[in-house]
Amino acid sequence: MHHLSVVGSTNVEAAERALVWSPVVAELQTAGRGRLGREWHEVPSAGLAMSVLVPLTPSPGWLPLVAGLAVRSALAEVGVAARLKWPNDVLVPGDDDRKVCGILCQLQPSGTGVVVGIGINVHHERADLPVGTATSLRLVGADVDRTDLAASVLGHLRRLHGELSDDAGAKGVRRAYREACVTLGLEVDLHRPDGTLERVTATGVDDDGRLVVDGPAGSATVAAGDVQHVRAAGVPPT
Known part of the structure; x- marks a missing residue:
């Protein structure tokens, strides 16, 4: 992993480095963004801000959804149950389905890959969060090492990415996502x-x-x- 103290955007940094499966992790982003250009609020050393360039898969539209599924799997390993709201908001039912993670996927102009940006609220207190619909792992009782969490998310992302490239595996990934997605049926x-x-x-x-x-x-x-x-x-x- 490439660790930085301060960066404008981990997504921009990962795109410029152009190293596949080599994540960029920052203590602080000064220009982090979510989907549709929404500002992503940061507290120094409180969250996990990570971006990684991944190869395209036969189902590129599933990459943003798989990123959410990877985060959900990593959170399960530290005892935090999570659900997904389409496309990839990660919600924690233990805190009234508040959002703990934001994800931004950006196709590279060359068409050779996608930068997956993941921001997880880890050590934030309630007052640190910009909106009442957000939560953090600390607020749901999880004491998590951010480096270990980054490695876990990356491992699950690589596994799911590989499964997407196989017909049988892709069916399993889609089934797992649909089972975790609270949007369906609403x-x-x-x-x-x-x-x-x-x-x-x-x-x-x-x-x-x-x-x-x-x-x-x-x-x-x-x-x-x-x-x-x-x-x-x-x-x-x-």
Whole structure:
């Protein structure tokens, strides 16, 4: 692992280094971002900020989802049960399904790989967190070494990435994700980038990683880039 004290963005650093499966880990990001350019708030040495360049798989749309599944598997090893909200929010039911991890995947311009950026709230106190819907591993009683956690997440990501490249393995990965995804079966509001809102029922995740929904116009699929938020029906934006 390439450890840095301060960096603008671990995703940018990993992309510039262009070393496959060589993660960049930082004590502090000054320009961390989530999906759709959202700011990722950092507290020095409190969280795990890690990015790694991974090869493309036959199902690239599943890489963001698999990243969430890798984090969930790593958290299970330290006694923290977690669930996934499509596409890859990691929620902790032990703290009212608050979010403990954010993930940003960026396809490289060369098309040769994807940078997977993972930010986990580890040692944060409640006052450190920018919104009431966030939590940390400390707040759910987990005393975790961040270096060990990074190694565990990376190991699970490599395993799941390899399984995605095999037909039988990919079926198992998709099944595991669907079982862990709390979005499925819910009536949800799709908040579109243009400000419109659509209420639908989430019924599945297809083989390209898109959310399958039933709405007034019938069945449709939704890619992560098509929406700003997917929330349980009636839950206001935070």
